[in-house]
Amino acid sequence: MNPPPLDISIGMTVYATHYEGIGGRLRDQLEDFLVEEVLDEIVFKHISEQPKKQGSYILYSLTKRGLDTLHAVKIVEKVFGARVNYLGIKDADAITSQYITIPADAERVRLSLPDRLTLKKLGYLPYPLNRSHLIGNRFFVKIREVERRQNIPQIIEVVLEKGVPNYFGYQRFGSRRPVTHLIGRALVKRRFEEAVNILLTYTTEDEKDNVQQARKILSEDYLNADPEDLPPTLDLERQVLRSLRAQPNNYIRALRSIPLRVRRLFVNAYQSYIFNRTLSKAIEDGEELSSIYQSDLYAEVIGVKILEARKAEGKINNSKKAVLLCPLVGYNFKEEDLGRLGPYASKVLLEEEVSPRSFYIDEMPELSVGGDVRAATIVLTGLHTEVSEEVLSLETTLGKGCYITSLLREVMKPQDPVKAGF
Structure with a gap:
């Protein structure tokens, strides 16, 4: 079963299980x-x-x-x-x-x-x-309108035994407008005007009609657009336009009008996209993410608490007490220090036409990232499920940085994640 275009656009190109998803919808109510x-x-x-x-x-x-x-x-x-x-x-x-x-x-x-x-x-x-x-984080989730409840036991069994790729989920990039990693890529490549252009004009059919119309107008001539004409929800875009009105073509200043927390999210989202692609490449190549071999980078796990990274001196059989680590690239990235998954990250960097040094952004050093490592599979405990008619209730605790939507994606396999409530 092939993932939908949205998944592929954010680097999630494979599934961990071969069973057909159960379908269904999330978030029919906030209480779900x-x-x-x-x-x-x-x-x-x-x-x-x-x-x-x-x-x-x-x-x-x-x-x-x-x-x-x-x-x-x-x-x-x-x-x-x-x-x-x-x-x-x-x-x-x-x-x-x-x-x-x-x-x-x-x-x-x-x-x-x-x-x-x-x-x-x-x-x-x-x-x-x-x-x-x-x-x-502890999650209590209801999936409504389940279509294939008979597949639930098999999928859950694989999830518990072999784990699920610890993809960065849709919300990291924006499910209705997956754009944060595109802005981040432009920043890392020092294409500051392009970053502003993407922020202001990139739209999808899942955005509200008035927002799509506003972005269409901006795409024609945003340098002469009136910031006060924008819909109320476009607060970042309004700040950027105000900065450009004061100093046209000063794109670094315009980007710096965005709160630092948000600007860092853009670069982090690009790191996340490369991470997702790294995992996908490894899985497509037949790597077992649930196994840890000599020279792999891994961490012991207590409950859902992930301890310090260490180098494996041999194969580790009890994978429930340890997790393989995958690089989150930055300017300190060194392939040789990162076990089996290091070369896959290098391949993605090569295809993206960026180097580790690219993540030190001289023009905006406050956005520079050294890199890190992250669990390659979702760390979870206390997974409980209950099926009632067409509703699957799921309760579990995930480790820090693990996305419940990546687990739910594996269970549901939605062909339209936005319509499915992701």
Whole structure:
């Protein structure tokens, strides 16, 4: 079964199982897609009812309904007039609970939050949260209108035994407008005008009609377009146009008008695209991602907590307690240090006509990335399923950085991911 064009465009060119997908739809209701962050237990041991020192932070649980993380954080920052530390970007079309910290001395400058946001104070910490505190995410998902329920046991069996490629999921790139990696590619290749052009004008039939029309107008002459004529949702595009009005043709300045967090996401998305293509090439070549051989880079796993990377000195048979690692390329990438999967990443770089050095962006050094490694297969625990008529309810915990949509893609194999709710 061949993946749909959307999958191929973001590097997911294969499936791990040969069974026909069960079909179905996600997110018919917000309550069908619930996400809860899992924090390292050490954080809860450090919580106190009162601040213990100057410079303490307040730990909150932030629950959002149908809102993306970046906008939710922006709202909370306006409420407190302070920077918010958060651990990960969560689905917009879902009900999600995640942890944030705010400086304890921050004064609430606005009293109310939108109905779609809820804050619950949990206590004080002597430090702000950082990515190392996140262990994983717990998911509660319902797939409705299941078409082939008889295939569920076989697919789940393969998922548990051999694992699923740990692809970066659709939301990393934008399922309705898969564009973030294209902007990232242009940035890495120093094509700054092209990056602006893609941001402003690239559209798909899955965007709203008024947005498609706005992008069509921008494609004709965005340098003379009025930023205030854009639909309200195009806030990044509005900022870029304002910058270009002030200094036409200064594309680096225009790009820097976008918040740094978002700009980094563009380069990270390009890394993710190369990662997906690397995994796909390895699978197509017959590599077993569930196995670990001598000289492979791997990490031990406790629950869903992935420990430090290490080099395998021989074959590791118990793959449930260890996971193969795949390179996330950057300027420090060295093929010879990365076991079986290093050469596949090099092939992708060659086809993309970029080098590791390309990821150090001299003109915008704040976007440079050294690279990293990431689990090649999804790390999960506690997978429970329940079938009722045409509904499959699925509950599981995934390791940090693993996408539930990549697991659901394997189970459902949608031919139109957007219509299927991805």
